[in-house]
Amino acid sequence: MPRSAFFDLARPSRRHWLGYLLLAPAVLLIALIIVYPLFVSVDLSFQNVNIARLDQPRRPFTTANYERLFASEDFWNACWVTFKLVTIVSFFCFLLGLGTALLVNNRFKGQALARLLVALPWAIPEVIAVVIFAWLFDSSFGLMNWLFIRLGLVDQTINWFSSPDAAFAVVCTVMVWKGYPFVSIMMLAGLQSIPEDFYNAAKVDGARAWQRLIHITIPSLMPVIGVTLVLVMLWVFRDFSIIYVLTGGGPLKATQSLSIMTYEQAFGFFKMGYASAIGVITLIVCVIASRLMIARAPDNI
Amino acid sequence: MTRKTTRHALLYAGVVLTCAILVFPIYWLVVTALSEPSQLRQLPPSFWPSEPRWGVFGQIMAEKPILLWLGNSALAAIGAVSLSMIVSVLAGYSLSRFRVRGGQSLGLFILTAKMLPATLLVIPLFGIFRNLELIGSLWSIILAHATLIIPFTTWMLKGYFDTIPRELEQAAMVDGCSPLGAMVRVILPVSAPGLAATALYGFVLSWSDYAYARTFLTNAQGNWTANLGITTMKGEYISNWSDISAASILVALPILAIYLFLERYLVGGLTAGAEK
Amino acid sequence: MAGIRIDSVTKSYGGLAVLKAFSLDIADGEFVVLVGPSGCGKSTMLKILAGLEEASSGTISIGDLDVTDLAPGDRDIAMVFQNYALYPHLTVAKNMGFGLKMRGTDAGEITRRVNEAAKILGIDHLLERRPRALSGGQRQRVALGRAIVREPQAFLMDEPLSNLDAKLRVHTRAEISALHKRLRVTTIYVTHDQTEAMTMADRIVIMKDGVIQQIASPDVMFREPANLFVAGFIGSPGMNFLKANAQAAGGGATAKLFGHDVTLPVANAAALAGKEIVVGLRPEHISAGPGQVSFAVSPRLIESLGSEQYVYVDLPEEHRREAGSGGDDESRRTSLIARLINPEPRPPEATLMLSFDPARLHVFDAASGEAIR
Numbered sequence: 014m015p016r017s018a019f020f021d022l023a024r025p026s027r028r029h030w031l032g033y034l035l036l037a038p039a040v041l042l043i044a045l046i047i048v049y050p051l052f053v054s055v056d057l058s059f060q061n062v063n064i065a066r067l068d069q070p071r072r073p074f075t076t077a078n079y080e081r082l083f084a085s086e087d088f089w090n091a092c093w094v095t096f097k098l099v100t101i102v103s104f105f106c107f108l109l110g111l112g113t114a115l116l117v118n119n120r121f122k123g124q125a126l127a128r129l130l131v132a133l134p135w136a137i138p139e140v141i142a143v144v145i146f147a148w149l150f151d152s153s154f155g156l157m158n159w160l161f162i163r164l165g166l167v168d169q170t171i172n173w174f175s176s177p178d179a180a181f182a183v184v185c186t187v188m189v190w191k192g193y194p195f196v197s198i199m200m201l202a203g204l205q206s207i208p209e210d211f212y213n214a215a216k217v218d219g220a221r222a223w224q225r226l227i228h229i230t231i232p233s234l235m236p237v238i239g240v241t242l243v244l245v246m247l248w249v250f251r252d253f254s255i256i257y258v259l260t261g262g263g264p265l266k267a268t269q270s271l272s273i274m275t276y277e278q279a280f281g282f283f284k285m286g287y288a289s290a291i292g293v294i295t296l297i298v299c300v301i302a303s304r305l306m307i308a309r310a311p312d313n314i
Numbered sequence: 315m316t317r318k319t320t321r322h323a324l325l326y327a328g329v330v331l332t333c334a335i336l337v338f339p340i341y342w343l344v345v346t347a348l349s350e351p352s353q354l355r356q357l358p359p360s361f362w363p364s365e366p367r368w369g370v371f372g373q374i375m376a377e378k379p380i381l382l383w384l385g386n387s388a389l390a391a392i393g394a395v396s397l398s399m400i401v402s403v404l405a406g407y408s409l410s411r412f413r414v415r416g417g418q419s420l421g422l423f424i425l426t427a428k429m430l431p432a433t434l435l436v437i438p439l440f441g442i443f444r445n446l447e448l449i450g451s452l453w454s455i456i457l458a459h460a461t462l463i464i465p466f467t468t469w470m471l472k473g474y475f476d477t478i479p480r481e482l483e484q485a486a487m488v489d490g491c492s493p494l495g496a497m498v499r500v501i502l503p504v505s506a507p508g509l510a511a512t513a514l515y516g517f518v519l520s521w522s523d524y525a526y527a528r529t530f531l532t533n534a535q536g537n538w539t540a541n542l543g544i545t546t547m548k549g550e551y552i553s554n555w556s557d558i559s560a561a562s563i564l565v566a567l568p569i570l571a572i573y574l575f576l577e578r579y580l581v582g583g584l585t586a587g588a589e590k
Numbered sequence: 591m592a593g594i595r596i597d598s599v600t601k602s603y604g605g606l607a608v609l610k611a612f613s614l615d616i617a618d619g620e621f622v623v624l625v626g627p628s629g630c631g632k633s634t635m636l637k638i639l640a641g642l643e644e645a646s647s648g649t650i651s652i653g654d655l656d657v658t659d660l661a662p663g664d665r666d667i668a669m670v671f672q673n674y675a676l677y678p679h680l681t682v683a684k685n686m687g688f689g690l691k692m693r694g695t696d697a698g699e700i701t702r703r704v705n706e707a708a709k710i711l712g713i714d715h716l717l718e719r720r721p722r723a724l725s726g727g728q729r730q731r732v733a734l735g736r737a738i739v740r741e742p743q744a745f746l747m748d749e750p751l752s753n754l755d756a757k758l759r760v761h762t763r764a765e766i767s768a769l770h771k772r773l774r775v776t777t778i779y780v781t782h783d784q785t786e787a788m789t790m791a792d793r794i795v796i797m798k799d800g801v802i803q804q805i806a807s808p809d810v811m812f813r814e815p816a817n818l819f820v821a822g823f824i825g826s827p828g829m830n831f832l833k834a835n836a837q838a839a840g841g842g843a844t845a846k847l848f849g850h851d852v853t854l855p856v857a858n859a860a861a862l863a864g865k866e867i868v869v870g871l872r873p874e875h876i877s878a879g880p881g882q883v884s885f886a887v888s889p890r891l892i893e894s895l896g897s898e899q900y901v902y903v904d905l906p907e908e909h910r911r912e913a914g915s916g917g918d919d920e921s922r923r924t925s926l927i928a929r930l931i932n933p934e935p936r937p938p939e940a941t942l943m944l945s946f947d948p949a950r951l952h953v954f955d956a957a958s959g960e961a962i963r
Contacts, residue, residue, distance in 0.1 A: 021661060023661030023662070023663060023664075024641075024659050024660065024661050025638075025641050025642075025643065025644035025645075025659060025661075026644055026659050028644070
């Protein structure tokens, strides 16, 4: 096999060159479409820019965007909305995800089908999920209003999308419906890796089902729970499609998360410098979160 | 043994009830699609239309360019996934097998990239694509989707390659392959299931995007992707719910099909018969 | 087929030296076994030989060719891996023919060699199967076949028997030895099992912490271990070690063992005077009943295997070495094992008389561990 001696990557002394070679395309592409745009984003945030035009000379450096940001009521409202969303949706995703995983983890006929069905919402595109729930929560003819009245929960129809609290609730519902399958799948994988013998030993010791759950299952799942929790929270944090298509951030900015606000400012009001500043804030949050995750469970990613 | 059977019955009831409630929205989508718009304005809502109009699918495909939208989504996905896979397979393999200086930092960066909001990158990408006159072209979202896909696929592939024993390449090298040859002739064929699952996951990621499609393609109707098309059917206050439901079902079908395919790999493992 | 020369090969990962100054000359057709505990560097040396790892310094020659920086595929060697490393997507026949195909051998020749090797190993009925349809032992044979077919200058084997169950291991061990006798290909074999080393090797290279402890034929290594580590590693159950003090007495050296003054079988007796030594005695060199040096013991435990007995005796305090003095098994520090072959049936009694021949003793310097002859 004639190979040029110098470039012979099979030789022990040269083999590590191949490592660099293989990495090069990825590094190049990522540099072009992710790293460079991130730099542009940070750059824009320090300029008074309405529409990003890269072919024109740079505008002067200014921190006005950030000053405006921290003084803006809308910004802090968006932070608050985002915080509420992340905590509420993550909580219910976990409740539902863990619950369904525990349920489906038992051996019974049709277990495979149940597993499939339980995770089905993951496969529905977010936009479609929004269509489904927008219709379900339609104020005039939606099923939900009819159900609520029928069950006596309310005495007149709720206008879900005109009331700030109600709209927020609908957004949460859609996100939980879309988000819990991921938790379910992760929990299932975690559950299946718990050795049978742990439970056998506990049963021999006389532990009841409830005790086994608290003292064996949950502690064993802790690493998976940790990682999954961070991933879900980050997903809610950065979601755009669901909120934008469902409520557009309203009514009265009740559902305007940081993500929505960034987009609105950029493509609604065409204030891209200002929007980039918001974007940079969200970037910092993401970096901190990923650092935390790596510190906790470096192999579980 | 009645305690066990009651336990079993309770479990079954619980499972059936839970699945029914969780899957109900999808069922409702189908019901809505098959109902006449006039039927939808009646209360109480019927849980199955008295005369399901199966022809709605053909009708909606004639009214709206559903196939065009699906085709665009598919093209974008295929483009984005192809680009991403080529780059990710090489990088994932390198990260798995070689101790490269800066490899750890790259890994960390990729991890962070997984969590970036689309709304962050969409602004600078808009500026960049504007400069390159790509706005409105499918290439803009192919590249944009790649930013979504590459972090995921690289990490998944690295993890997958980690499960393949190094002895396999070593045996191939002793047999006379160059390291690259070993990768191509041995590792890639053995990885086929993992590669397929990763590619399909990337496909789903691309298909689900809405933010980039809306930003770059709104003014190019001929290039609308499926998600974008569906949202244009949803009015601010009033929508033709049965039509939009029918269109939604058509748009969701490809992904549902892929999901049914992928489900096996999601929780299961992949075995290699090479060694013990 | 060719001799192999390894000259001062070292390997370090950053500051960690895994292999220190390894030199060895292997004759054409020789079966050399590298043996030692985990982490001793034997697998690393094998990988460097194969070209799968880069040596930090030193040279390697196969035949007359300097292969130090040659690709594994250019060294004309074949390797058998611990986990077999069979290509899962290829049939057995294609697995075995892969190396030849990479070298551009013509198809007819490949088929001929594959069939021949398959016949020798008794796997010709498996040629069209995939690896996942084979048992562990069968996969092992395919791995061997893949190596044979190449007709290389040397075989490198990395713990090929570790993943087989005990019975299969014994059987395959004999097969590999028979194969070597038949083919006469230079073989370097790595294992952590001293039994494999003793039964298969022409010469054994025993290693610890990256350093060669001794190179010798199995017999020599058994009879004349170079230091405490080798003495304790070779033989099962391992050699008994007793702490003692050497004294000069009438032209020779003696040590007080079990209360007796015993003459030590060393040449330069005077140099030993007053030194702290470790005396080694193999369990099989202890007999029941009175003998040249006798002592009475109360056995702590007697294990009977039918044709032989293992008698466990607590070592008297004066003969116990310090804790942590290099042995891995704490219980061997405090006890003596005697291996009695075909023992006389006797009623279970509290005391037993044991004896040994002083010529069978091994003497080691307590500080350095080196053997003193």
